[in-house]
Amino acid sequence: MFHRLGHFVVRRAWWVILAWVVAMVAIVASAPKVTSQTDESAFLPKHYESIQAAQLQEQAFPSSFTPAALLLFERTDGQALNDADQASMDKVVNGLTEAHIPAVEKIIPVDPKTSKSKDGKYALSMVAIDKTKMQTEEYPDAAKKLREEGSKLADGTGLKFQVGGQAASSLDQKDASGATDAIVMFGSLLLVILIVGIIFRSILAGLLPVLLSLVIAMPVANGLIADAIKMFDLKSSPMTSAILIIVVLGVGTDYFLFLAFRYRERLRLGEDRKTAVANAVGRVGEAIASAAGAVAVAFAVLVLSSLGMFTALGPALAIAVIATALVSLTLAPAVLAVLPAKAVFWPGKKWMQEPKNARFAALGRMTGKKPGLVALVSGGILVALTLAGVNYNGTYDLSGSSMPKTKESMVVQDKLMTAFSAGAADPSHVYLTSTNGAKLADSAIKDFGAKLQEVPGVASVSTPVAQKGINADGTTADFTVMLNDAPASNKAIDTIEKVRDTAHASAPADSKSLVGGITSVYKDINTAMVHDYTLVFPIAAVIIMLILGLQLRSVVAPWYLMASVGLGFGGTLGATTLVFQNLKGEPGLMFMLPIFIYLFVVAIGTDYNILIIARLREEAREGRNPREAAREAVKHGGPTVAAAGFILAASFATFMLAGNVLFMELGFSLAFGIVLAAFVMAMFFTPALTALLGHRAWWPGHADEAPSGRGHGSGPAPLAGTHDGVPEPAGRH
Secondary structure, three states: OHHHHHHHHHHOHHHHHHHHHHHHHHHHHHOOOOOOOOOHHHHOOOOOHHHHHHHHHHHHOOOOOOOOEEEEEEEOOOOOOOHHHHHHHHHHHHHHHHOOOOOEEEEOOOOOOOOEOOOOOEEEEEEEEOHHHOOOOHHHHHHHHHHHHHHHHHOOOOEEEEEEOHHHHHHHHHHHHHHHHHHHHHHHHHHHHHHHHHHHOEHHHHHHHHHHHHHHHHHHHHHHHHHHHHHHOOOOOOHHHHHHHHHHHHHHHHHHHHHHHHHHHHHHOOOOHHHHHHHHHHHHHHHHHHHHHHHHHHHHHHHHOOOHHHHHHHHHHHHHHHHHHHHHHHHHHHHHHHOOHHHHOOEOOOOOOOOOOHHHHHHHHHHHHOHHHHHHHHHHHHHHHHHHHHHOOEEOOHHHHHOOOOOHHHHHHHHHHHHOOHHHHOOEEEEEEEOOOOOOOHHHHHHHHHHHHOOOOEEEEEOOEOOEOEOOOOOEEEEEEEEOOOOOOHHHHHHHHHHHHHHHHHOOOOEEEEEEOHHHHHHHHHHHHHHHHHHHHHHHHHHHHHHHHHHHOEOOHHHHHHHHHHHHHHHHHHHHHHHHHHHOOOOOEEOOHHHHHHHHHHHHHHHHHHHHHHHHHHHHHOOOOHHHHHHHHHHHHHHHHHHHHHHHHHHHHHHHHHOOHHHHHHHHHHHHHHHHHHHHHHHHHHHHHHHHHHHHHHOEOOOOOOOOOOOOOOOOOOOOOHHHHOOOOOOOO
């Protein structure tokens, strides 16, 4: 099949190139515009309690709000606030209200009794910002205007004015991430161009994977993703675009390297340019298609996730991988077919000379001679690192780890934690509502509030009274609950679970309680992710095993291949836990880290396993015994895997230049995971196990047996027609 595809592409190379350009323009031009969703609660299904609580709030208290910004006042001399300061604070609040800042709906005045800290040194005002503007620039811009105008109004009053809260965090994250995105993008591009260029000693070879991936594959993928979002009513996550660039560039570079190494190998055997391209596609086409299929499946099964952020991300990445694979199997060979080989590998002078590959030949000999020892050592490394992951602790405090502590929103958050309570920045809400339409009794409301106050970890409970916290018909009461710990902390999430248990158990007859707020949302996200781990991962493993089984015609090999991938996942998580939690002293790692490891290390790392096992089978079909096949697979496939793994790991490592904990964790884990996948799992563990199992690895098929009439070193089966089916005079490159 892939020999025929290579034959078709090289014969109609210019038509293939033209077709891709026309298709890219048409897809981009016709793609609908989509907007991203950043509200965490919007990604949860409606049956979760935090979502039901938010819906009840909108119904019972349509005029209430969760503050999007917090105005913090303190004296510049550090003394307690006095009556003159109260007048100054009123002046600032009134001035901001009269400024009619776009998207700002309401600013609550500073209450002398309830809005001050216990020591009287800090005061707080809450600001409502239009929720419909959360996905627009107006949301962070509102925080920026509040800072600018508030600082002017506070000037000369002896007060220090600062703005925190969600909108301010959004503004500060935007400022902090701007440079990060640029560093990661340009760093990755530069690394790909330089490393691929150095590997092939060529300028054009370094540029080709970037051009094919970002100029053609990326726009096509974006257009198709937009169509899918509109067609299937999917949500769009803001993380999708950033991750998409990494995926397309990463797998695009990998697949280009798979093809380019084999193309150069065929040229060195004396084949002309077009014959070499056709045979390269024939040799690695199945490996690329199988790898892309496995990666796409790993991404696509995220549609089964409980979280909208992943149901949106999964199909998008699957589409991107398929588009990139199609470019690699058709457009990339077409470009190589029309470009003179000397131009592709210019200015290198020794590209036609077969290198000795001394290092990889030595590694191959070691694997072939002592597969048991190699499997034991490489497997032992993976198991040891996996055991370190037992201490993994997920954390939801992403803002604290993704921004410098000097950012204003972080300063406000820290002061709120010390002056009020850690949960003051974003209090939780417990709603008690009648189920039969009757009014709630005052005594029942009071007793319910007292029960909530007894929960360990609760700092304070504002029990609702008439005209405040009770809806117009008296059927629903809103209890504001301040927690001792920061809303996104694991301690707060544990506390909110206890609050839920107490609220559910203490609800009077003919009533029910619902717990809302951002901490409740995080609790539900935690529950949803546990569900996903037990559903998505096993389903993905089964489908990938089926793909491997069909490709290899074996029911044995897929088992140990998936086991090695599982150890790669565990080893990556364990190493990251060891470095950041145990050695660096971080309280936890980002809660989405296992999903990111799954997306990049497991899915993309499977490519390397497939490439090595495909090369090993190819060598066995040439008549070599299992140990000789493992030796040759490492010798010839090792350079490709090493190059692809090194480039991808270096690209991910650029995340660590961002200078914050979140990106350092992400960059380290992905880079280390790719290193494990390429240099431990694919280079040693997989070929060593295959050599140990011998012919049993391919049971019940005979995928490792040489075709009839072919023996050791007999060369590839030719395509139909002159010169492997491509009528090009030999010697033209």
